Amino acid sequence: MARRPAKVRKTKAENCTKVVKSKYRKITDLPPELLHMIFEYFKDERRTMKTCAATCLVLREVAVEYLEYPRPRIYENLDHFMTFMGRHRKPPTTVQSLRLSSVALNASLLNEIKGLFPKLTYLTLLDISFIPPLPYHRPLPESLMQVENLRLESTRRGGWSLRGMMHIISFFAPKVLTINLGGCEGLRDKFDPRCLAGSPAVQELCVFSSDIPRRSSADVLDALSRTLAPEILKRVIVYYDSGATVRALGALFARVGSNVTSLYLRPCSIPWEPAKKQKWSDPFDDWQLIDISASKKLETFYLHIYVKRKENLKSRRAVCYAAAGLLANYASPTLREVTIDLHDLERPTTLGNRVVLKLQEFDKVVTAVRFPNLQKFELNVGVSDELYRKRHHEQKCREAALRALPGLHARNVLSIKIKRS
Incomplete structure (x- = not known):
């Protein structure tokens, strides 16, 4: 009978490396202080920061502090945008140009914009609803906000009010003011100087009208003549739609245009069709419509x-008469x-x-x-x-x-x- 082989004695393993379970197994488990140190290293790599911000909520809350928002565009959902900007410290300081469309503004929102965006230089407001309460108590000059360029646009019926428009202009006090009334079918109210927050020192004014004659352009120019600070305006560009608009421009020159150095006048878009084009007549057909003698420079x-x-001439006057x-x-x-x-x-x-x-x-x-x-x-x-x-x-x-x-x-x-x- 064959002998069984002896069993090999099992030896106990010694000096084996023990697996230590770490408390932080994911980057999202790191405290915000360490995440800020990591993102500080990558802050100049914009694509990396955007990827981190889109990964998850934990990384997003830290990554957005290193992203820039130079030209945000907000349509209708203004509350969410203001809440987001108010929750973070650095992003609002990177905003240089802001475009708001179809939103309702009030005095508190204007002050919030002033406090949140210290570097804002270009502001565009499209179809804004804002009616300041009357009587309006003028704030101190230092409480107003000055921007380099303010653009107000209208593309649909409703929205803008004349008092709201002039209040916003006086509040932001731009150096360059552009008003585009291309889609405006009428302003809902009349101008009241009590709605003004100040007398803005506008240096360059551009007013664009629509190709359909309306009273809005003349009303806006008349209100501007009683809103803008005198002797500051330097450059004026007006696309006129009617003789009333041209006369209102003359009133603006008389009130605040003594130092205007450049004047650009042209009618609104002329019809493309040859038949309609020949029937079209220039509203500025008489030089007495606009008196610019107040501008001595x-x-x-x-x-x-x-x-x-x-x-097709409707009068005996030559085209160059005016x-x-x-x-x-x-x-x-x-x-x-x-x-x-x-x-x-x-x-x-x-x-x-x-x-x-x-x-x-x-x-x-x-x-x-x-x-x-x-x-x-x-x-x-x-x-x-x-x-x-x-x-x-x-x-x-x-x-x-x-x-x-x-x-x-x-x-x-x-x-x-x-x-x-």
Whole structure:
């Protein structure tokens, strides 16, 4: 009988490494202080920080402190945005441009915006609802907020009120103010100076109207003339929709425009269809509509002129009548640059026509005696598509313009540019 092999004696393992269970097994288990130390190392890597912020709520609360929000855009949900910004310390300090659309503002929200965003320089408000209570008690000047650029827009019916608009302008006191009334069908109230928070020192004003004549543009310009600080305004750009808007601009010049140096005037968008275009008439058809004589430092003047056919003229006045009359009677002798922008010229011979265009009036009005500081008279001739396709149209237009303005050409201040309308 065979002998069994002896059993191997089991030996006990000695000096084995014990597995130590750590308390922190995930990065999300780290305290916020350590997470801040980690994110401080990656703060210049924007993509990494965005990825961390999108991972989970724990990392997001720390990662957002190292993200920048230079140009946030908020539509309707303003409360959530303000709550988020108020909960964090660094993100609000990175906001430089803010756009709010279709939200309701009040005095407390305006103060909250002022306190949260110390570096805000560009503010856009679209279809905002805000009506300040009356009587309104003006705050101290130091409690107001100054931004570089404020843009107010309207794209639909309702929303803006005239008092709310002027209060916001006076509260933020911008240097550059742009108002676009393209979709405004009417403001719901009348201006009341008691709604103002101050007299904003606006240096540049741009007002854009819609292509449909409404009273809104004239009301806004009239309210601005009683809102803006006098003797501060330097540059004015207005797209007018009616004669009332042009007259309101004259009132603005009389009240606050004594130091305006640049004026740009042009009508709202002209219809594209040839039939409607020829029936369209420029609301600025009389130089007496706007008195700019209050501006004693005017240096730059720009005016857009649409050239109509002779058979479509509703009056005996030539197309250049209003512009030439404005320069002859109201413009300051300090003028240095005049730009006349002609559009839809169909024939080069029209430039010499003394019935339809009467370009020669500028040669009589803009003289060395009347404007001794004039350095440039620029004539931009926009030709129609049909004329643009003809050979030598540019040369013929240039020669016709030179024949119509020999005096300005002799003074070596005439500049002629031929372009497609």
